[in-house]
Amino acid sequence: MIDLTGKTAIVTGGASGIGRATATLLAELGAGVVIADLNPDLGEEAAKEIGAAFVRCDVSQAADCDAVVAAAVERHGGVDVLFNNAGIIRRSTVLDIAEDDWDLVMxxxxxxxxxxxxxxxxxxxxxxxxxxxxxxxxxxIKGGASAISYCASKGAVVNMTRAMAIDHGPANIRVNCVCPGDTATGMLADEARQLGESVDAFYADAADRPLGRIGQPRDIAQTVAFLASDAAAFVSGAVIAVDGAGTA
Ligand code: NAI
Structure with missing residues (x-):
């Protein structure tokens, strides 16, 4: 059903985790993929494995983002799909977050x-x-404990999505938001480290979740591929949870 042949996709944060799984799937479905990531070693490795292009990029920097888009245009002539996936988390409350950390997460x-x-x-x-x-x-959507900047930022992403879908729908640009639940990536390990826990202990309850597990990056990638494709031609402004009915 999903065919992305002839389409060009930019995947930010595509060097690892959900981004890498999505870059891989989009390429499998026929898209030309440009990976934009802060990590040059993993980015080059992923691009080689997938048959994609890699541009080292800090997505918080305008010049870097401009360079990614320019590279996609130079290589493929345009951009059909943009997966804004790069993200970070800092585990803290309003009482202990450093202002620099707040600014960085946002x-x-x-x-x-x-x-x-x-x-x-x-x-x-x-x-x-x-x-x-x-x-x-x-x-x-629901908030969570000890991640005040992250929750604020992701709430902003949800509503930004709806606003962008309204603004750019007349140009036939669909804008959607995928909301993963706990997914097995480096971010989870990073969270456990910040909280001083082992990853195993951090997600020891996985078997008790509704589907008996946490998410895998490919679970999220499948939904992104659908949203990227013409199969989702009338889906815009949607906020889609991919969380196995989980509570996180
Ligand atoms: P990850 O840590 O495995 O991958 C994130 C990627 O983004 C890395 O390759 C990293 O180098 C890159 N990155 C970080 N800062 C960057 C920057 N300034 N510029 C460019 N690239 C940068 O994380 P994961 O889990 O794959 O996360 C992907 C997205 O999914 C994030 O937006 C995250 O907030 C979201 N998410 C993840 C969940 C999870 O449980 N893993 C749950 C809900 C949302």
Whole structure:
């Protein structure tokens, strides 16, 4: 059902985790993929494995985002799909978060969507349309403990998605948000480290969850591929949980 042949996709944070799984799947489905990531070693490795291009990029920096879009245009002639996936988490409350950490989380998780989208939207509009998928979180809807900047940022992503879908729908640009639940990636390990726990202890309850497990990156990638494709031609402004009915 899903065929992305002839489409070009940018995947931010595509060097690992959910981004890497999605870059892999989009390429399998026929898309030309450009991975944009802060980590050059993993980024180059992923690009080689997938047959994608890699551009080293800090998504919180405008010049870096401009360079990613320019590279996609140079290589593929345009951009049909933008997966705004790069994100970070800092585990703290309003009582103990450093202002620098707040600013960093908001810049990487939220401002990046502005920086990437403002370059991609005009290209999509000129080409007759496109699909943007932003990455929220269950915690962007329900909130969660000890991650105040992360919850704020993901809440912003959810509502930014709805606003972008309204603004750019007339140009046939669909904008949707995927909200993963707990998913087995480096971010989980990072969270456990920040809380001084082992990953195993952190998610010891996985078997008790409704589907008996936490998510795998490919679970999220499947939904992104659908949203990227023409099969989702009338899906826009949607906020889709991919969390196995989990509570996180
Ligand atoms: P991950 O840590 O495995 O991968 C994140 C990737 O983003 C890494 O390759 C990293 O190098 C890159 N990155 C980080 N900062 C960057 C920057 N400033 N510029 C460019 N690239 C940067 O994390 P994961 O789990 O794959 O997360 C992907 C998205 O999914 C994030 O937005 C995250 O908030 C969201 N998410 C993840 C959940 C989980 O349980 N893993 C749950 C809910 C949402």
């Amino acid at each position: 810049a990487v998780n939220v401002k990046s969507i502005l920086l990437m989208s403002r370059r991609v939207v005009p290209l999509m509009a000129a080409a007759g349309g496109g699909s943007i998928v932003n990455t929220g979180s269950g915690w962007g």
